[in-house]
Amino acid sequence: MSSRVGGRAVSGADTDRSPVSDADVCVVGAGPAGALVASRLAARGRRVVVLEAGPRFDPADRPQQMERSIGPVDGRGDIWGMGGDRDAYASTGDRFYPLNANRVKGVGGTTLHWQGMVYRLHEKDFEMDSRYGLADDWPIGYDDLRPYYAEAERELGVSGADDNPFGPPREEPYPLPAFPPSYSDSIFAEACEELEIATHSAPNARNSEPADGRSACVGYGTCQPVCPSGAKYDATVHVERAEEAGARVIDRAPVQRLAHDASGERLEAAVYATPDGVEHRQEADAFVLAAGGVEIPRLLLLSESEEHPDGLANRSGAVGRYFTEHLFAGAGGTIDRETRQNHVGFMTSESHQFYDHEEPVPGSIKLEFLNYAGPSPVEMALTGDTFGDELLADLREAYGNHLAVGALVEQLPRWENRITLDDSRTDDHGNPVPEIRWSVGDHARRTIERANEIQVAILEALDAEIEWVVGPDDTGPAAHHVGTTRMGTDPDESVVDPALRTHDLENCWIASSSVFVTGGALNPTLTIAALALKGAEHVDEWL
Amino acid sequence: MKLTRRDAVAALAAAGAVGTVGAGGLLARERLHGGDADSAETDENESSESVTLSETDTAMLAAVARAVYPSEVTGIEEFVETYSRGRIDRVRNDAYRGGVSEALEYVDDRARTWYGEPYLELDSETQASVLGEIGADRADPAPDGTDAERVRHFVVNEVLFALYASPAGGELVGLENPQGYPGGLDSYQRGPDT
Numbered sequence: 001m002s003s004r005v006g007g008r009a010v011s012g013a014d015t016d017r018s019p020v021s022d023a024d025v026c027v028v029g030a031g032p033a034g035a036l037v038a039s040r041l042a043a044r045g046r047r048v049v050v051l052e053a054g055p056r057f058d059p060a061d062r063p064q065q066m067e068r069s070i071g072p073v074d075g076r077g078d079i080w081g082m083g084g085d086r087d088a089y090a091s092t093g094d095r096f097y098p099l100n101a102n103r104v105k106g107v108g109g110t111t112l113h114w115q116g117m118v119y120r121l122h123e124k125d126f127e128m129d130s131r132y133g134l135a136d137d138w139p140i141g142y143d144d145l146r147p148y149y150a151e152a153e154r155e156l157g158v159s160g161a162d163d164n165p166f167g168p169p170r171e172e173p174y175p176l177p178a179f180p181p182s183y184s185d186s187i188f189a190e191a192c193e194e195l196e197i198a199t200h201s202a203p204n205a206r207n208s209e210p211a212d213g214r215s216a217c218v219g220y221g222t223c224q225p226v227c228p229s230g231a232k233y234d235a236t237v238h239v240e241r242a243e244e245a246g247a248r249v250i251d252r253a254p255v256q257r258l259a260h261d262a263s264g265e266r267l268e269a270a271v272y273a274t275p276d277g278v279e280h281r282q283e284a285d286a287f288v289l290a291a292g293g294v295e296i297p298r299l300l301l302l303s304e305s306e307e308h309p310d311g312l313a314n315r316s317g318a319v320g321r322y323f324t325e326h327l328f329a330g331a332g333g334t335i336d337r338e339t340r341q342n343h344v345g346f347m348t349s350e351s352h353q354f355y356d357h358e359e360p361v362p363g364s365i366k367l368e369f370l371n372y373a374g375p376s377p378v379e380m381a382l383t384g385d386t387f388g389d390e391l392l393a394d395l396r397e398a399y400g401n402h403l404a405v406g407a408l409v410e411q412l413p414r415w416e417n418r419i420t421l422d423d424s425r426t427d428d429h430g431n432p433v434p435e436i437r438w439s440v441g442d443h444a445r446r447t448i449e450r451a452n453e454i455q456v457a458i459l460e461a462l463d464a465e466i467e468w469v470v471g472p473d474d475t476g477p478a479a480h481h482v483g484t485t486r487m488g489t490d491p492d493e494s495v496v497d498p499a500l501r502t503h504d505l506e507n508c509w510i511a512s513s514s515v516f517v518t519g520g521a522l523n524p525t526l527t528i529a530a531l532a533l534k535g536a537e538h539v540d541e542w543l
Numbered sequence: 544m545k546l547t548r549r550d551a552v553a554a555l556a557a558a559g560a561v562g563t564v565g566a567g568g569l570l571a572r573e574r575l576h577g578g579d580a581d582s583a584e585t586d587e588n589e590s591s592e593s594v595t596l597s598e599t600d601t602a603m604l605a606a607v608a609r610a611v612y613p614s615e616v617t618g619i620e621e622f623v624e625t626y627s628r629g630r631i632d633r634v635r636n637d638a639y640r641g642g643v644s645e646a647l648e649y650v651d652d653r654a655r656t657w658y659g660e661p662y663l664e665l666d667s668e669t670q671a672s673v674l675g676e677i678g679a680d681r682a683d684p685a686p687d688g689t690d691a692e693r694v695r696h697f698v699v700n701e702v703l704f705a706l707y708a709s710p711a712g713g714e715l716v717g718l719e720n721p722q723g724y725p726g727g728l729d730s731y732q733r734g735p736d737t
């Protein structure tokens with residue numbers, strides 16, 4: 001049995017990890033994108049193999065992982081084993097980029113850790129150039145993705161209500177009812193009414209009632225980084241479905257490079273390593289890259305060849321370019337009444353009022369009303385340095401009347417923000433590590449400033465004592481890896497076409513936020529899921 | 544506030560001994576164990592023969608709990624005993640149980656060296672100061688760390704988690720569904736006066 005710092009890996013070094021013969025499709029990565037593609041294609045009778053770099057975590061370990069996340073052990077809160085040589089990287093841009101806090105390697109991918117807020121992008125997000133003269137338009141629009149969004153909501157089991165007056169048009173209700181608003185939402189609603197800000201429910205990829213063989217949310221309050229009940233959707237759901245439909249998922253099998261045929265136009269094999277130190281070749285008719293927005297461009301760059309000296313699928317030079325994120329903006333403080341925070345670990349209200357802007361700047365803002373502002377008493381107790389009555393007094397003093405308003409803010413794609421290879425350092429398999437160059441940019445700075453104004457106004461309307469504001473200088477990324485193999489119709493400007501197939505390789509598709517042309521200001525995974533479902537259809541048609 | 548056996552059972556729910564909680568927890572467990580709650584039960588019990596906490600160990604955990612819990616809390620012995628038996632004996636693995644026993648041995652050894660008596664014989668004030676003198680208050684928890692870090696991890700945080708991740712401890716602070724406890728979906732919607 002293998003063991004990383006996170007949960008136990010349930011399949012050990014002696015598991016059979018040999019290639020699958022006669023595979024129709026090889027999927028690289030078992031996060032939501034890869035798992036959805038695999039389950040969809042396996043259900044259509046395709047012979048599917050999924051190669052996943054990280055381990056299978058044992059779900060029975062989740063309660064212990066939860067506890068470790070509340071009282072970090074060895075000074076580290078990471079419970080999914082990220083870090084070390086396997087995950088080494090360099091960050092050389094204006095802003096430090098904390099890559100390993102922003103992803104998980106394992107069966108289920110980063111959704112093991114994620115928060116589970118799920119959105120359709122707004123129509124404007126596909127039309128940034130034609131509406132505002134900013135960045136580029138997507139080659140597809142909201143209407144093209146609309147049926148896939150509906151399907152993705154069903155697949156992920158989204159709890160939500162159609163009460164968002166600013167949201168894009170929808171055709172059917174969410175699969176599960178929305179979580180009712182929290183007590184603190186009602187406090188915010190008062191202030192927002194005064195300021196004429198409309199609030200509404202927040203869609204969640206977590207069960208508001210039992211569904212799909214999974215529990216309803218039971219209120220552990222540790223959603224990020226782990227949900228012990230399984231109420232929060234993670235991609236192990238679709239990995240299981242893929243396996244039930246006959247797909248084979250091989251864990252601890254990082255793909256080292258992709259090999260093409262003599263013509264240079266068709267992929268032949270994914271070369272992967274296994275824990276016993278052996279390299280294998282997985283051949284397949286079609287390949288779907290679903291390794292996330294950093295590792296996909298890295299893999300294409302690592303796979304350079306005589307025919308493709310700048311890396312695969314990189315005729316445009318856009319592989320790794322336009323690395324785009326969302327920025328966090330926030331403000332918090334205390335008021336003179338109880339706010340009842342930290343009962344659950346997710347949000348129930350938000351506002352998209354500042355999303356569809358008239359002028360180019362400030363850009364889109366998604367306002368979030370937190371249900372977990374201020375300290376969690378148990379966390380404080382486990383990490384504090386007082387005991388007994390003194391500890392209780394500290395907890396009572398700290399807990400009770402915190403409030404916080406967060407926001408996701410739009411960043412525009414920038415050519416110079418990019419993923420490259422850092423040849424001076426290698427990972428545990430001797431491959432150059434990814435180098436990330438990332439900066440914030442004026443558009444995002446000005447949008448963060450606007451978000452702060454709104455947040456401060458809301459807190460002031462509540463007579464709050466404002467204790468912190470996260471603005472343009474101390475903002476950070478939201479763990480959304482967008483843009484690094486962008487979609488387009490022109491092979492000289494983009495990496496994949498609107499059917500998500502690379503322009504340069506006839507049997508290689510990409511399912512990831514890496515194909516987004518712009519990212520808006522909404523968490524990307526529902527769009528990733530919608531694109532994965534669309535991509536699976538294209539692959540199936542091609543086969 | 545008097546802790547009861549019920550409080551300990553609730554605390555166990557937070558500690559992942561989910562068989563003891565209501566339907567939500569059971570469902571959750573079915574999902575996590577591929578639909579077969581019974582076999583999960585068996586797995587958990589598989590190795591429970593090998594290391595169990597001795598009576599002295601549970602008594603010492605209760606003594607530590609008295610030192611780190613607020614003075615208004617009573618009923619600590621039964622709470623800690625139910626909790627530690629349920630959790631350490633049933634849920635944890637042998638290495639963990641061994642870690643708890645060894646860390647307690649260290650605490651006892653310090654008591655004997657510094658105060659000439661077993662930890663359990665000391666008055667409660669001295670019991671509390673032994674923990675401070677070990678440095679368990681300032682130490683970060685670490686299962687493979689220094690003596691102080693192991694005491695913090697296996698002993699102090701064990702009993703602090705039992706209290707503050709359970710409704711009983713949460714209520715002391717005004718939060719009846721603390722992080723770590725599956726207290727359902729009502730409490731977050733309730734205002735302070737209801």
Ligand SMILES: Cc1cc2nc3c(=O)[nH]c(=O)nc-3n(C[C@H](O)[C@H](O)[C@H](O)COP(=O)(O)OP(=O)(O)OC[C@H]3O[C@@H](n4cnc5c(N)ncnc54)[C@H](O)[C@@H]3O)c2cc1C
Nearest residue numbers: 029031032033053105106109110115116117255291523525
């Ligand atoms: C803390 C946090 C909170 C988040 N909250 C939200 C949220 O609320 N809403 C939202 O929409 N999004 C959220 N996200 C982002 C979300 O998790 C990602 O958008 C989503 O997981 C991306 O899916 P993916 O399948 O493309 O990639 P991933 O989930 O990252 O999966 C990629 C998989 O590929 C594997 N892989 C990588 N390289 C290789 C290789 N060479 N060979 C084989 N396998 C490889 C990786 O190990 C990984 O398992 C959050 C992320 C974090 C970190």
Ligand code: SF4
Nearest residue numbers: 217218220221223227
């Ligand atoms: S609050 Fe709900 S979704 Fe979050 S960890 Fe708890 S059970 Fe899971």
